[in-house]
Structures are given as structure tokens and as C-alpha cells.
Amino acid sequence: MSARTTTILTILTIAFTGFAAALILVGTPAAILLLALTTLALAGWLWTGDTKAPTGLMAPYLTVPPLFLAMGSAQFAGGWVTHLQADYAAWFDPDFAFTGANWFVLLVCIPASLVLFGGYLLARNQPAGFFMAWWTALFAVASGVIQIAGAGLWQAQPLALLASGFGLALIFAGLAIVQRLLRPRAASVPVPAPFSTQRRLLWAVLFAAAMVVYGATLFTQAGPLPVIIVVGSMVGGMLGWLLTTSRRPVDPTWAVPLLLLLLTLFYLHVGEETLTDFNGMIATITGKPWADDDFLLLIGLLGPIVWVFAAWSLWHRQALGNFIFWFLIVGMILGEPTHLLIFPIRLMAINGGGYEYASGMYSALFPMIPAIVALLRILSDHRAARLA
């Protein structure tokens, strides 16, 4: 059986399963929209086939995840979920719970993870990747249109305007992807000259300042434990970056697919954390309350904008992308095992009883796989470059 037939069968299977799930969990309009997007994307892919130049598609494709999350952040901060409940409840299943967690997992986390995974397939030149390029383009346009059309009755005007601005950018990004699919062209990213010591130092200062500011925010909201894990990973990542890829950026053709796979698995993990009250667990451990909305905005939306933007930046061989790549590698390897080691043991000490589920436990280790592969590749490339 050809790869194309296998891909079509896989797409149809996932599409019908997704339709049924959306029908039950969200409502009929969302399910119909999902089916329509998938049908159009399938038609587009069957019409154009697998373009021979996926590199030209990557840059516009990689703008979609950060724009989508930026729009979601502005929506959430401006009370979009309440707005949906007040003005668009009829579009949802009567049993749909209008909570931040529900909205985030079903309407942000899962679609964003799909787009990230589609980017992985596209960067690997897989047939399903070209289908996902169509799907992502149409999804970006639909998301932008829904935001702009749906914001009419929304009262939080400055944030509605901001979200609509991101919506408009999403529409342009989607159209740019369609244009590249219809007129494929290869695009090579120029290899920059090695960074000077002064420039590397300036980047290091900028990253250190950002760590202080981000760490301060996290400390205020969640106490010292998450700061030790997140900022500790940032410091480790910065050391790794300074010692290896700060002078010569990694080759994006192997690094971007791995980063996108890592981000897919990590974002699904954030979804598990959101559904299982991660902030409540941390509050139990640290004794410091951490509000649901603060957690969702910082960990589920604002932070990930920067993490997913790193894929675009890494594709362009920039210092920011290379630093965040390192940070995520260290974070996944050192930070995520805490879900199976530190958190359950701390909970045992506090609550008594045996070793039990800690929020995020089931999906915590999976992002380590691409992280370890990427770490080994960076070290091997660095060693080879030094010997050359």
C-alpha cells in the first residue's frame, strides 16, 4: 500500500474520530467546522499533492502557533470565556462547561498541539505534513475570522482589539501558507557568520535579565519550587547555549522537527496539568495559593508563546531560538521527572498515604525523548565542529 493511501486512511480515521469527539465535547457547530476544515484540507492536498519544496512553507507555517497562542492569551485575559458563555452559548453543547480549563484544553491546547505536530511532519517532508500545511492554513484563517466576527459583542475592548489584531495576522499567515502551497518554492535560510564574543555576551545579558523578570513573576504567583525548576532549567540552558550553539547555531533542518515534536508533547502535558489542577497541587506543596487564571495565563498561554516562537527563530538560526531550544532540552530532562519523583513524594510527606498520582504525571516523561535525542545531536555536532 502506498504512503499516500496510508496517509489518506489515517487522515479519514482521525477526522471522523475528531468529529465525533467534537460533537460530544464541544457542540455541533464546532464539529461541523472541524469536518469542513478537514475536508477542504484533504481536497487541497489531493489537488496540489506533496510539494517538492517544503522549506519554503516552514517560515509562514511556524508563525501560526505563536500567533494563535497570542490571540488566545488576549482572549483569555479579556474574559473571552465569559463572553462565549454570555453571547454564544447556543453554539455549544448544553453540557459544555464554560471554564478556563475546558476552553483551554479543547479549543487551544489540542488544536495548537495538532498544528505543532503537523509542523514536525512537514519539516520531516512526510505526506501527512503537506496535508497538515493545508489544514493549518485553513485553521488559521478560520480562527482569525471567528475572533474578528465574534468580538463584536465583547466588552473588554482593548484586549478584543488586540486579539483581533492577532486574528488578522493569523488570516494573513494562513493565506501565505496557501500561496506557498499553490506556488511552491524552496527557501534556504542563509547561514549567519559566527557570533562575536560581544554579541554573545549581550545575548547572555538579555537572557539573564529575562530570567530575573520571568522568575520574579513565577515566584510571586507560585512560590520557590516552580522557580527552582524553571529558572534552574533556564540557567542550565544558558550555560549549554554559551558552551555550544551560541557561536554557531544548530542546523535547523534536524533541530526544528525535534523541537516541534518536543513542543507537541510538552503542550499536551500542559493540557494534562490544566485538567488535573497542577496549580492546586503546587499550592498544597508550597503553601502558597496559585489562582487558576494566573496559572493558565502564564503557563498555558503567555509562556508557550515564547516557546513556540522559538521554532520560527531556530529555523532562522537566531540566538533566541537556539537559547530556548537549549532551555527546553534541559527543562524536559531535569524538570519533568519531578512529576514522578519530587511531587508525589512531597505529597506523600504532606498528606500521608502511599505513592499516588501527581498532576501531569502521565505525560511528563514523553517530551524527554526528543530532548535527549536533540542533546546528543548537539553535543555530537559540537564535538565534530571542534575537531574539524
Added chain:
Amino acid sequence: MKPGLALLPLLLWADSASAHGFGGAGFLHPLTGPDHMLAMIAVGAWSAQLGGPALWAVPTAFVLAMSLGGAVGMSGLAVPLAEPVILASAILLGAAIAIDRRFALPLAAAATALFGFAHGFAHGAELPAQSDIAIYAAGVLVTTAGLHVLGLAAGLLILADPSGRSRLRLSGLGVIALGFGLLVSLG
């Protein structure tokens, strides 16, 4: 990497875009007021543009005056026009970056000190009840200094590019636009 630097203003919406709607510890106060955050990053970027001793003197003037303003704010004394000065600070700093003139160092330091005093007054006046003053003040200063350094390093990196000078001036226009946006939304 300049597009990456453009993401920084996203943090402005770390809170629900209210100017000073924060009731937590001092660390977060400069971050959750978009007007504060914009001005602090702009101070760093302007210092980078001025270069020379302004690199350290301008942010230091801001931080020192902010400490003084914070003490005045905590004492309960009234300072008229503090809030308009805060809102104007982002717009004026953006304008200074956009016009890219060689201001004399004392003038630049004095202007930022005035802005710093107003920002510090707001931080001090909005000290949450039952807060530890020392921790709150340390938090405000650490976060402010962090934002200055961030703006400074970003400014120097932008200037390191051949077309960096124009790009930095363009970002000054962005600061002005955001400042006016805040003025309207808070208005």
C-alpha cells in the same frame, strides 16, 4: 532576532491591562502595570541609544529616583500629577528614541529621574496592606532593574545591526503608539 524582541510587549498583558490592579508582592508590580513596564524597557533602550556613560547613568537615575518616590508614596504624602507623568513617560521616552538626538547626559538623567520618581510614588502608594515593606521594595527594584537591563541589551543588539539605528527609532514609534493606546484605554 529583532522579531523576537518585538514579542516583549506581549508581557504587557500579564494582567487584565489595568494600570495598577495588582495586590501581590513587589516583584510583580512593575510587570502588571503596562505603563510601568513599557517605560522601564524604554529607559533601557534609550540608554543604549545614547551610549557612553548614559548606559549606566540613565537607568541608575531612574532606579534611585524611584526609590525616593517609593518612600514618599509609602509615607502617604500626596504628589499631584504622578499618574499623568507616568503615562506621559512612556510616550516621551518613545519620542526620545524615535527622534534619536544626542541629549546631554544631565538632561537625560534628570528626565528619567523625574519619571522614576513618579513610577516609584505609584509603587509606594499602592503598597498592599500587610506587606513586608523591605521585600516589596526589593521586589520592585529587582524587577525594574531587570526590565532596564532587558531594554538596554535589546537596544544594543538592535544597534549592532547595520540598519539597527533606524529599527530602534521605529521601535520608539511603537512605544509612542502603545503609550497613547494606554492613555486612551485608561483614560
